[in-house]
Amino acid sequence: MNLVIIKYFLLIGAVLVSTAFVAGPLNPENLPGDPDRGDLSADSIYRFGSEVFYKEIDKPGNEYMKGSVEGYSQSLVPTDEMEEKFLERWGRGVALFHSGYQGCIESFFELASVPEMTDRTKKSAVCKKIRASREEMLTSLGYFTAAKAMATPGSSRGFTIGMAIPRIEQITDEAEGAEIACMKAVIADNNSDSDEFSQNLKEAGSHFREMRRIFPELGVISDDFRTT
Secondary structure (H helix, E strand, O other), X not given: OOHHHHHHHHHHHHHHHHHHHHHOOOOOOOOOOOOOOOOOOHHHHHHHHHHHHHHHHOXXXXXXXXXXXXXXXXXXXXXXXXXXXXXXXXXXXXXXHHHHHHHHHHHXXXXXXXXXXXXXXXXXXXXXXXXXXXXXXXXXXXXXXXHHOOOOOOOHHHHHHHHXXXXXXXXXXXXXXXXXXXXXXXXXXXXXXXXXXXXXXXXXXXXXXXHHHHHHHHHHHOHHHOOO
């Protein structure tokens, strides 16, 4: 079984175990509210459970579980405001990521035609396009990270964002490698070194192929990443 899936199941198990943590001290003295007036609510119980859960994972020996919930909201039950902010940030992240990813992929074909260009400014513009596209993906990563802070670790959205972010980071890293290879290729072409150009074009191509390999995994995680 995929290690990430196992990790997710362990995380869900931890969330369920948090209910057991709550069950022990679940009495009017420990719960928020005024039990004499009967104003205990589901929100107050879940809030109490969240506090106990995060106190537990802060204890020595729970470092793995603490890492699993890092970056998530510390509320185990999402509010309407959290849902709204999640969707807003997720939507912006998806739009920017698509734009950046597409710009990078297009740049590879432009890089291959650099030897046919006579204007050095146009040659360097190819690498600048990769950089601008990578920066778009980095900005999208910021939105995804902000969206994660509005998600609970045991929810379907929490699972989706937790699976998506590492792959987006991988693609962004590959884009950086492609940008470096592009600059080396353009320099080689300016120096009329066709062998060096071919070698760096090949290096850039390997980064682009890795990006294209990872991208379909995002489509499995969420339909928002699927191309039409």
